[in-house]
Amino acid sequence: MTLTSKEIDTVISEVAGEDVLELVKVLKGKRNISEFKLAQDAKQEINIIRNQLYRLYDSNLVSFTRKKDKQKGWYIYYWTFNDGRVKDLRTLLKKKRLVKLKERLDKEQKNQFFLCKNACSRLTFEQATDTYYKCPECASLLNQQDNLKTINHIQSEIEILEKEVRINQKN
Template sequence: MLDIDQIKQILSNMNFELEENTERVLNILIENDIISENDIAEKLEVKINGARKALYKLKEVGFVEYTKERDEEKKWWYIYFWKLNRGRLLEIYQRYKEKRVKEIIKIVKEEKEYSFESKSGDKYSYDAALSMNFISEDGKPLLEINNYEFLSNLDEEMHKLNSEIEELKILRSEYKAATEVIEE
């Protein structure tokens, strides 16, 4: 459903940078439903710790999971098997966008609250500016804020994000339905 380029784009959009080794691990996870960390290290031709470091970095984002099984040869040892959870990635990405929408709403609310600012960047509501006779604490006149374009850009970004969130909801439900069919 999600190919490597789409996954990389999602990670990039969330400001998650892939190091070369992490990207190679991601490629291996995409190609395999489930794979042991030993096999990943072998494919990468790196020590197991190098593979684990990349796997843990991907796990931090929350869309890579593992299970562990006892090693038959070494009873006290575990083998970890890793897999990519595309549905979880879509969920995380949706939450990321929803969080951004909330941030924009907060910024818009704050920006609409202020009408004037000083040359040093301090912002004041109309009432506060009036009570100061439109003169800042440093004795210079307050400037009226013209943030129409800024607010318009934020509004546009918010509408775009809301549209993308709706698309993600559809994609998530399609993915869930597809994986349920596979599991049956």
């Protein structure tokens, strides 16, 4: 399964920030490009490029080699984008989302919820008793909410994600 460029961009933005996308465009399909060349090609200051590279490196989206500049005595870093990492990260993000969704499902199943008719607040039973069943924002009376639809919605989202994660692990 190959990812579309939009899917790839979404994963990269989520783990490293949307601002790195321009730099990734410059990095893609090449190997061992010096950070100075990157700064030049991405038309950014070297400090900004370095910051973006570190964020990409944090998620193993880039790797580097370094060489000592014999005349100046300092190291120059050469960077390569790790294409194959994007898929793993995508699966990882899905697993994280699954954990969160399961926590939410658990909360929905274990609690009763109370909703303001103006939709400014949604409180648990404990919170609603604290405010005497009045909305903390507009003081309207709160109504108990039937959250079956919410539960069903979360459950189907979990099902879809679990299936996707299984497929990704097979490939």
